Amino acid sequence: MSTRSYWLNLFSWTTWQEFLEAGGDVTGFRERRWKTVQRVKPGDYLLCYLTGVSRWIGVLEATSDAFWDEATIWKDAVFPCRLRVKTIAALTPETAVPVKELSDQLSFFQNLKFPNAWGVFFRGSPRKFKAADGEAVLNAIVEAERNPVKRAVNEEKLKYQPKAWRVKKVGVVTMPEAEDAEQETEGVSEATLHDRMQSLLLRLGSDMGLDVWVARNDRNRIVDGERLADLPRMRSRLPRQFDEVTQRIIELIDVLWLRETEIVAAFEIEHTTSIYSGLLRMSDLVAMQPNLTIPLYLVAPADRRQKVMNEVNRPTFSRLRPRLSQVCSFVPFSALQDRVPKEASLVRYLKPEFLSELAESCEIEEV
Numbered sequence: 001m002s003t004r005s006y007w008l009n010l011f012s013w014t015t016w017q018e019f020l021e022a023g024g025d026v027t028g029f030r031e032r033r034w035k036t037v038q039r040v041k042p043g044d045y046l047l048c049y050l051t052g053v054s055r056w057i058g059v060l061e062a063t064s065d066a067f068w069d070e071a072t073i074w075k076d077a078v079f080p081c082r083l084r085v086k087t088i089a090a091l092t093p094e095t096a097v098p099v100k101e102l103s104d105q106l107s108f109f110q111n112l113k114f115p116n117a118w119g120v121f122f123r124g125s126p127r128k129f130k131a132a133d134g135e136a137v138l139n140a141i142v143e144a145e146r147n148p149v150k151r152a153v154n155e156e157k158l159k160y161q162p163k164a165w166r167v168k169k170v171g172v173v174t175m176p177e178a179e180d181a182e183q184e185t186e187g188v189s190e191a192t193l194h195d196r197m198q199s200l201l202l203r204l205g206s207d208m209g210l211d212v213w214v215a216r217n218d219r220n221r222i223v224d225g226e227r228l229a230d231l232p233r234m235r236s237r238l239p240r241q242f243d244e245v246t247q248r249i250i251e252l253i254d255v256l257w258l259r260e261t262e263i264v265a266a267f268e269i270e271h272t273t274s275i276y277s278g279l280l281r282m283s284d285l286v287a288m289q290p291n292l293t294i295p296l297y298l299v300a301p302a303d304r305r306q307k308v309m310n311e312v313n314r315p316t317f318s319r320l321r322p323r324l325s326q327v328c329s330f331v332p333f334s335a336l337q338d339r340v341p342k343e344a345s346l347v348r349y350l351k352p353e354f355l356s357e358l359a360e361s362c363e364i365e366e367v
Helices: 013-021 032-038 119-122 132-145 190-207 242-249 276-288 301-312 332-341 352-358
Strands: 006-011 026-029 045-050 055-062 079-090 168-171 172-174 211-214 255-259 261-269 296-300 327-334
Touching: 006 013, 006 255, 013 045, 026 032, 032 079, 045 079, 045 132, 055 132, 132 296, 132 301, 168 327, 190 211, 190 255, 190 261, 190 332, 242 276, 261 276, 261 332, 261 352, 276 296, 296 301, 296 332, 301 327, 301 332, 327 352
Parallel strands: 006 045, 261 296, 296 327
Antiparallel strands: 026 079, 045 055, 055 079, 168 172, 211 255, 255 261
8 A cells, every 4th residue: 555645736837947947856845834844755746736827737756855955946936945856747837737627526625615715725835635635636647648638828827926915014004015006908998897897797697597786886887878777687676685784785796696585696896906895895795794605706807816816815804714815716807708709609508607717716826
């Protein structure tokens, strides 16, 4: 019986390339991981996960015990807690295995209390896998190397570089970095862009056979000559299943999809540089209803992805239980704008779960 253990090894695309360029024979981790790195033994397998695109990209075998070394391998960090390794399998971003393709085989995808709770497993490495999980990932990577399948890669996600949440401290008060100036998006006024995304989501929901709701204060907005409140399957009132305060919060969420008395998805559309309004509504909702299981989506331009991630992971939102990052997913405008026309003839057959293919967990993966 094998005594091999399996460990998570997180890489960004940049750190993976730097690892390979340095010879691919030493992997490293942050200083605070020293005790855990010492538990990795020669013969153990490190399963390499590419952050940003959330794919398995390689398998490394540890060939030494842990050692401390600060020689330069990675340009933006030292990662001094190191292991000598040899490569068992290595994929490209296009042939790497999407983590969600293994969701039915991995224990951390099972019985989730919140849609993105699986992301907790990827908050730092090394992290030990259950044996069955490790073997499932290993087999998938080896099979992908043997019979590669190319999948498109989102270039913005591929460039993603995990960063610590940056703050400036004044005395004992934590202050956020200064906001960028407001800006227009591709010549379209931001208010109009917000309205158009609301209209797209409302029409998509109704075309799928769901009832829809638009924020009470947005009902009279006009898109392409039609009032949002007059779109098909628009609810005139929401089911009364919460206390009065929670109900008022929900009524102001940009877009809701409903099936009878159940809210199946909630969307906040963030089109301005300061993305707080929707986040505050989402955080208020989580604070008021910590056991709520409604999928929550933050919809924003792709170029504000990092901004969304940073804001969702602010300490004030991370102190919620559950953390806001655990229950919110990010969906870029472009993903919806590209996908919806392609699905036009089949949209009535879609289920709300298709959003998981477009959405990305807001949990920050640490490299």
